[in-house]
Amino acid sequence: DAGVIQSPRHEVTEMGQEVTLRCKPISGHNSLFWYRQTMMRGLELLIYFNNNVPIDDSGMPEDRFSAKMPNASFSTLKIQPSEPRDSAVYFCASSLEQGGRAGFGPGTRLTVL
């Protein structure tokens, strides 16, 4: 079975540019999570969806961040405009149920110059 797929794996961009991160959850999973990991703050939950509906986006740092899940097999996390402090590894995870054991993607390492 394919695990969670994320793209790109690495992204380097300049401040002010729009960045779009993509995630394909494990087939059949109905909960999807976006996390951010930095050295300073560790892992943080940004937003999660249940059955394609955003349930809790209180972790989204500011209006520059937005996430969508147009269908059960695809989600995006967009940052516009990007800033150097957004540099981090962004993980996507999915689970069969909201509190269930999750499968994690390999992460997207974002560097904003």
Next chain:
Amino acid sequence: KNEVEQSPQNLTAQEGEFITINCSYSVGISALHWLQQHPGGGIVSLFMLSSGKKKHGRLIATINIQEKHSSLHITASHPRDSAVYICAAGGGGADGLTFGKGTHLIIQP
């Protein structure tokens, strides 16, 4: 908001030793997760617990709901167990997960 504390922050042990990593949380939860992050950065979900004890190979996770405490044990530790172990507490419903800062484990041969 839940506060999740892990101890120790860093642990170095010799191969074969029994390892215990602790996690405490401040608010009642519906589930507690243990994650393993390898030196390359990949994250693996080890356990999801809501009560009692779970075992997978040499790994054992326990949770005490009344004391708001969970432990992760590794028996017969091996250098390949070297990783960062992270616990995350979930309130269920509209609450997402709150993460501990992780325990950096090094098992020396």
